[in-house]
Amino acid sequence: MPLGQSFSDGNFSAKLLSTLDHVEYRRIESNEDFEDIARLRYRAYKTHNVLPVAATKLIDEIDFDKNAHVFGVYYDEELVSTIRLHHVTPEHRVCQSISIFPEAVNGLLDAGMTLIDSARFAIAPEYASELSAMPYLTVRLTPVAAIYFDADRVLQPIRPAHAAFYRRFFYAQPVVPPRRIPQYDFDLMLLASQTRELRSKMMKRFPAFQSEAYERRLLFARSSNFDTAPLTILPTARIAGRPNSPEMSYLT
Numbered sequence: 001m002p003l004g005q006s007f008s009d010g011n012f013s014a015k016l017l018s019t020l021d022h023v024e025y026r027r028i029e030s031n032e033d034f035e036d037i038a039r040l041r042y043r044a045y046k047t048h049n050v051l052p053v054a055a056t057k058l059i060d061e062i063d064f065d066k067n068a069h070v071f072g073v074y075y076d077e078e079l080v081s082t083i084r085l086h087h088v089t090p091e092h093r094v095c096q097s098i099s100i101f102p103e104a105v106n107g108l109l110d111a112g113m114t115l116i117d118s119a120r121f122a123i124a125p126e127y128a129s130e131l132s133a134m135p136y137l138t139v140r141l142t143p144v145a146a147i148y149f150d151a152d153r154v155l156q157p158i159r160p161a162h163a164a165f166y167r168r169f170f171y172a173q174p175v176v177p178p179r180r181i182p183q184y185d186f187d188l189m190l191l192a193s194q195t196r197e198l199r200s201k202m203m204k205r206f207p208a209f210q211s212e213a214y215e216r217r218l219l220f221a222r223s224s225n226f227d228t229a230p231l232t233i234l235p236t237a238r239i240a241g242r243p244n245s246p247e248m249s250y251l252t
Contacts, residue, residue, distance in 0.1 A: 016208035017237060019075075019133035025141065025219060025233045028070040028082070034059050037072060037082050037122075044122035050159070052184055062086070063120075065094050069145065069220055070120070073138045080127050081138040084120035085145045087220075088155075095119065097157045101176045101190045105155070108175075108192075113152040116195075118142045136169070140209050140235075141219070143170075143202065146195040148216040154198065156191040163191065169206070171197050204251045210240035212247065
């Protein structure tokens with residue numbers, strides 16, 4: 001199936017799984033890999049006119065924070081998208097959303113919540129349509145992270161035009177309404193999803209978002225936990241969807 005094929009017809013969920021068979025995730029840790037990610041971010045943001053004001057580089061210090069996880073998403077070994085996920089806790093308040101919406105994010109943390117902040121999403125322009133599989137299979141990593149870290153909420157700092165997508169697929173609710181953000185010179189809003197709702201509802205609707213515990217460990221456990229750090233991780237959605245998988249007990 002062509003990577004950019006429309007999912008407007010047929011069984012959307014089955015086609016997501018079919019495309020996922022061609023996908024692998026890579027932990028971005030080397031300087032060479034970060035250079036590839038920077039080029040992809042620049043090309044994607046420039047195409048959609050969302051480059052930060054006075055941007056001089058597309059890799060920042062937050063990419064190297066101890067709680068940051070940067071991924072490349074590959075289709076048949078070609079880098080087509082990337083995302084950065086941050087595990088945010090009351091003790092470690094570093095992420096992109098807190099720099100944009102400090103009062104709202106600090107309020108959640110002050111209430112004792114832990115969060116996954118989804119940021120720096122970028123996709124090759126030729127695969128960026130919401131009718132393509134790749135936007136979905138890139139953000140698949142977000143609920144996978146929320147389950148691994150047992151986070152209370154998933155944050156989505158987004159442009160208002162994308163709100164319908166996150167409401168429909170991630171059951172996201174508004175936290176901060178749209179407002180102009182000076183460092184970007186366009187409007188952003190903050191949405192949040194409840195992790196338990198994601199696990200029970202979304203993964204029943206879209207089995208491609210399911211994962212086995214060992215996939216989550218390979219994606220998010222720190223390199224010091226492995227004799228050799230895994231750089232390439234294959235999705236486990238088909239295994240997690242088998243009737244005897246323990247993951248099935250979480251679906252309602």
